[in-house]
Amino acid sequence: MSEVLTGVKQPEVETMQADSTPIFEVKDLHLHYLTRFGDKIPAVSGVSFSMKQGEILGIAGESGCGKSTLVNGCMGLFIPPLYPTSGDVRVKGESIMNRTPKDIRKNVLGRKVAMIPQGAFNSLNPTRKIKDIAADVIESHDDGMVSKKEIYERLRERFHIIGMDDSILNSYPIQITAGMRQRTVIAISTLLNPQMVIADEPTSALDVTTQKAVIRMIFDLLEKQIFSSMIFITHELPLLRHVADRIAVMYAGEFVEVGTTEQLIFDPRQPYTKALMGSMLSAEPGQKQKKPVAIEGAPPNLAKPITGCRFAERCPVVQKDCKLNKQELRVVGERLVRCDYAK
Amino acid sequence: MKILKNLLKTPFFIFGVVLLVGTLSFAYILPLFYHVDIKTCVGAPYMPPSAEHWLGTDHMGVDMLSLLISGLQSSLYVGLLAGIIATITGTFLGLYAGFRGGWQDNTINMVTNLFIVIPQLVLLILISSSMKEGRSLTLIAVIIGLTTWTWTTRAVRAQAASIKSRDHISLAKVNGASTITILFKHILMYLMSYVFMVFIMQTASGILSESAISMIGLGPFDTVSLGTILNQAQRNEALTDGAWWAFLPAVVLIAAIAFALYVINQSMEGVFNPRLRK
Numbered sequence: 001m002s003e004v005l006t007g008v009k010q011p012e013v014e015t016m017q018a019d020s021t022p023i024f025e026v027k028d029l030h031l032h033y034l035t036r037f038g039d040k041i042p043a044v045s046g047v048s049f050s051m052k053q054g055e056i057l058g059i060a061g062e063s064g065c066g067k068s069t070l071v072n073g074c075m076g077l078f079i080p081p082l083y084p085t086s087g088d089v090r091v092k093g094e095s096i097m098n099r100t101p102k103d104i105r106k107n108v109l110g111r112k113v114a115m116i117p118q119g120a121f122n123s124l125n126p127t128r129k130i131k132d133i134a135a136d137v138i139e140s141h142d143d144g145m146v147s148k149k150e151i152y153e154r155l156r157e158r159f160h161i162i163g164m165d166d167s168i169l170n171s172y173p174i175q176i177t178a179g180m181r182q183r184t185v186i187a188i189s190t191l192l193n194p195q196m197v198i199a200d201e202p203t204s205a206l207d208v209t210t211q212k213a214v215i216r217m218i219f220d221l222l223e224k225q226i227f228s229s230m231i232f233i234t235h236e237l238p239l240l241r242h243v244a245d246r247i248a249v250m251y252a253g254e255f256v257e258v259g260t261t262e263q264l265i266f267d268p269r270q271p272y273t274k275a276l277m278g279s280m281l282s283a284e285p286g287q288k289q290k291k292p293v294a295i296e297g298a299p300p301n302l303a304k305p306i307t308g309c310r311f312a313e314r315c316p317v318v319q320k321d322c323k324l325n326k327q328e329l330r331v332v333g334e335r336l337v338r339c340d341y342a343k
Numbered sequence: 344m345k346i347l348k349n350l351l352k353t354p355f356f357i358f359g360v361v362l363l364v365g366t367l368s369f370a371y372i373l374p375l376f377y378h379v380d381i382k383t384c385v386g387a388p389y390m391p392p393s394a395e396h397w398l399g400t401d402h403m404g405v406d407m408l409s410l411l412i413s414g415l416q417s418s419l420y421v422g423l424l425a426g427i428i429a430t431i432t433g434t435f436l437g438l439y440a441g442f443r444g445g446w447q448d449n450t451i452n453m454v455t456n457l458f459i460v461i462p463q464l465v466l467l468i469l470i471s472s473s474m475k476e477g478r479s480l481t482l483i484a485v486i487i488g489l490t491t492w493t494w495t496t497r498a499v500r501a502q503a504a505s506i507k508s509r510d511h512i513s514l515a516k517v518n519g520a521s522t523i524t525i526l527f528k529h530i531l532m533y534l535m536s537y538v539f540m541v542f543i544m545q546t547a548s549g550i551l552s553e554s555a556i557s558m559i560g561l562g563p564f565d566t567v568s569l570g571t572i573l574n575q576a577q578r579n580e581a582l583t584d585g586a587w588w589a590f591l592p593a594v595v596l597i598a599a600i601a602f603a604l605y606v607i608n609q610s611m612e613g614v615f616n617p618r619l620r621k
Contacts, residue, residue, distance in 0.1 A: 075517065080445075109519035123514040127532050133511075136528065140519045189518060 021093065022050035023229045024074075024113075024196045029087035031066075031073045034080070041303045042085070043069040045253045051196070054222060055229045058244030058261070060237045060276065064299060066253040067233045068118070071198050074231065075113045076104045091195050110137055114194035114227065116202045120185035124173035131155055131169035134188045141192060155191075162187055162221060179210035183217050190226050197221075198231045203239065215243060237276055241265050249273045252299050252310040259335030269332055269342040272311045309339070317341065346536075349614045356614075359606030366600045370415040379409040381567055389586040399588040401572075402579035410567055411592055417568040418550050419600070421484040425549030428488025430542040433495025434534075438526055440496070441503025448504075451496065458493045466490050467552060471561035480563045487552045488545075495541050499534060506530050536615040540608050547604035554597050569593045 031044040044066045051057055061067055072082055074089055076096040089096050091112040096104065109115075117123055125133055135151045146154075152169070159166040164187060173181055182202070190197060199218065203211040221227060232243050240247050240261060247264040249257045249272065257270040268274045275295045297314040300306055308323040309315065315322065319341055329336045332343065350356045384404035385396065392399045398407035440451035470486050471478060506512065507530065515525050531538070550569075556562055557570020558577070572593040576582070581589035 077517065079516075105519045105521065109517055111519070115517040117510065117513050117517060119510050120514070123510040125511040125515075125529055125533070127535075128528070132528075136515065136520055136524060137518045140521060140524060185514065189514075 022090075023053055023055075023092060024231075025050040025088075025090040025093075026074060027088040027090070029070070029073055029089065030085035031069055031082060032085050033069075033082055035303075039303065040083075040085070043082070043253050043302065044073060047087075047250075047253075047255055049248060049255070049258065051229045051231075053228050055246070056222070056232055056244045057230070058232045058234065058240035058247040059250055060234055060240060060247060061250035062235055062276070062295075062299070065250045067235075067250055068200060069253075070250070071115065071200050071231075071233060074196075074198055075115060076108050106141060110189070110194060111141060111192045112194055113196045113198065114189045114192070116186050116189050116197065116199040118201045119205060120202055121178040121181040121206070123185050124181055126173050128172070129169070130171055130173065130176075130184055130188075134169070134191060137188055137191050158191060159187065161224065162217070162226070179206065179213055182206065182210065182214050186214070186217060186221070190221055193226055195228045196230065197227045198233065200233045201235070202232075204234070211239075218243075236280065237273075238265065238280055249276065252306075253302060254310060254338060255329065255336070256311065256338040257335065258329070263333075263335050269335065270337045270339045271315045271317055271342075275314075275316070346614060350611065353610045353613060355606050356610035359603045359610060362599055362603035363607065366415070366596065366603060367419075369596070370412060370419060374412055377408065377412070379412050381405055381409050381413050389581065389584055389589060391586075392588055398592055399586070401589055402575060402581070407588055407592070410572055411569075411596065414567045414569045414572050414593065415596055415600075417480055417563070417566050418553055418570070418597070421480055421487065421553040421568065422546045422550035422600075424481065424484035425487035425491065425552070426542050426546030428485060429492040429545040429549070430495055430538065432489065433492035433541070433545075434499050434531070434538050436492070437496040437499025437501075438503050438530060438534075441500040441505075442507050442522075442526055442530060444504070448500070452500070455493050455496045455500075458490070459497075463490055464552070464555060467556050468559070468561060471556050476564070478562070478564050480566055480568070483553055483556070483563055484549065487549050491545060491548055491552065495545065498541065499538070502534050502537060503530050506533055536611070540611055540615070543604050543608045543611075547601045547608075550597065550604075551601055569597050 026047055026049050029044055029047045030042065032040040032042045034040055047070060049057065059067055059070070069082060072078065073084065076089060076099060078084060084097060087097075091108075094112075096108050096112065099108070124130065131152055134155050135148065138146060138151050138154065155169055156166045159169065164183060168176055168180065168184060176184070186202070202218070203214055206214065218230065222230065232240065234240060237247070237249070244261050247259065247261055248255045249264065249270065251272045257264060257268065257273045264273060265277070268277050275293075278293045279295055280292055295314055300310050300313065308321075308325055309318075309327045312318050312322040322340075325340065327338045327340055329338045330340075382405075385406050386400045386404045388400065388402045388404050390396060390400040390404070396406050396408065398411065401407055401410060436451050436455070440448040467486060467490055470490070471483070474482065512525060512529055515529055520529075553562070553568060554570035554573065557568050558573045560574050560578075562568055562571045562574065573590055576586070576590035576593075579589075581587075
């Protein structure tokens with residue numbers, strides 16, 4: 001797994017990883033929501049990154065910062081009122097933008113990019129057996145060419161490979177535990193061996209033991225090459241310490257700092273990343289004694305044009321020109337930081 | 344199976360089923376033992392019940408029991424067909440509007456509201472009376488079905504709009520399920536018990552609507568139904584003649600079948616709806 005930074009817009013960073021073909025690339029992605037009055041509200045602005053085989057990228061940020069919108073963009077899943085403004089998303093060099101919804105459904109979702117949704121333990125239809133829910137995934141992509149018997153056989157085989165009891169297949173979701181439901185959703189979402197898996201807060205609302213089991217399962221699937229790389233989205237930055245190779249911190253639709261896990265957890269440089277780390281309880285050595293401090297204020301209203309730094313209104317170290325000059329991601333040491341004053 | 348077991352523990356459900364089976368037996372099993380003839384005059388007008396003619400005769404001297412059996416069969420046919428049409432129309436429109444949202448939802452909602460505010464019986468009377476010829480049982484059922492789907496659409500739309508934002512629908516979407524798969528396997532299957540209960544109510548409503556329009560003389564031309572029996576009794580002064588057998592059994596049958604369906608519906612709701620479950 002790589003610990004090298006990869007921000008597509010920065011030429012220096014691209015050179016660092018020029019020897020390997022990225023599995024997944026997002027290039028200068030801008031997404032917006034269209035209101036019923038025709039106004040465009042930018043939700044994701046200029047996000048770029050690329051990922052290599054076996055890599056896990058963690059994306060952290062507070063609620064409403066655009067993480068889930070970015071997930072939809074990464075999957076080419078544009079359900080109105082969400083629309084792409086510009087940019088590109090590529091899986092193994094192949095763009096998934098500007099495709100028809102049918103093409104996205106049949107050839108991208110589940111096959112190239114799969115998703116483990118938020119609250120996945122509630123994501124199983126209570127009126128159907130697990131095997132029927134799972135069979136839908138195969139049937140949706142194979143145009144009914146595969147018989148039910150063959151599908152069930154494939155499901156049993158997959159459950160064996162990932163170390164799950166195949167008797168679960170004959171159960172209704174209500175008959176299994178929340179942790180087991182979560183793992184079942186992960187198994188179902190990765191049935192078609194996707195290149196990239198996006199896990200949108202897969203461990204939220206789970207107890208610590210179950211969280212651990214779920215993360216262990218994700219690593220196991222990655223090791224068995226059921227999928228190639230993964231984006232792990234969470235609002236709990238410390239959790240990424242045990243999961244991600246790299247972390248990108250998002251604020252108001254932009255990446256504000258991208259670096260290795262060690263760099264961001266133990267030495268954040270961007271004021272928002274620092275504030276985010278400072279606002280969380282952490283069991284990490286050296287951080288246990290720290291009292292969490294809330295970030296004052298609220299994120300900016302993206303419906304109004306913003307000049308200058310988006311975090312300026314809340315920044316504890318704001319300078320005179322921060323509200324005037326747009327901050328760009330720049331290389332600081334071996335990481336990317338969106339702050340002119342970060343050292 | 345568990346649902347059936349729970350239903351069988353409900354006294355009202357058993358009562359409703361017994362009443363329904365009794366009525367159905369009257370319509371379809373009794374004719375196996377009793378010669379049904381609605382075309383031959385077998386006696387004088389308004390002959391009271393006797394051993395030969397258990398429920399007497401009508402104003403033409405036709406056997407009343409034969410008329411009731413045939414009339415009940417017709418009413419059940421109209422109710423069932425109207426129920427199927429109204430349930431299918433209402434369910435599909437409601438599913439589509441609730442799932443789709445946007446202008447499609449607004450349009451369907453507008454049309455539904457328009458049909459709701461027009462009094463259904465008035466609409467039925469207007470359509471039926473405009474058809475001077477060829478007013479068959481099937482046509483009456485189609486008219487009833489196409490004017491009574493509105494409440495089903497409203498209810499199913501509300502349910503579909505609520506279900507479409509649930510997590511299992513999101514999972515199906517991100518796993519590449521088509522709209523048809525989501526609509527039928529995830530939303531309709533979820534609503535199946537509800538749709539079935541709606542169908543029961545629509546059938547009962549179809550039987551009552553047919554009786555109402557036939558009673559005022561706008562029923563089918565080509566056959567006899569429970570409503571036309573009442574209409575004939577009223578027009579031929581059965582009430583003033585004291586010939587209760589010409590109208591009372593028909594009223595009892597209409598009430599029995601509608602009541603049985605309502606009771607079954609109510610007890611099913613008690614089992615399907617967890618908030619009402621005891």
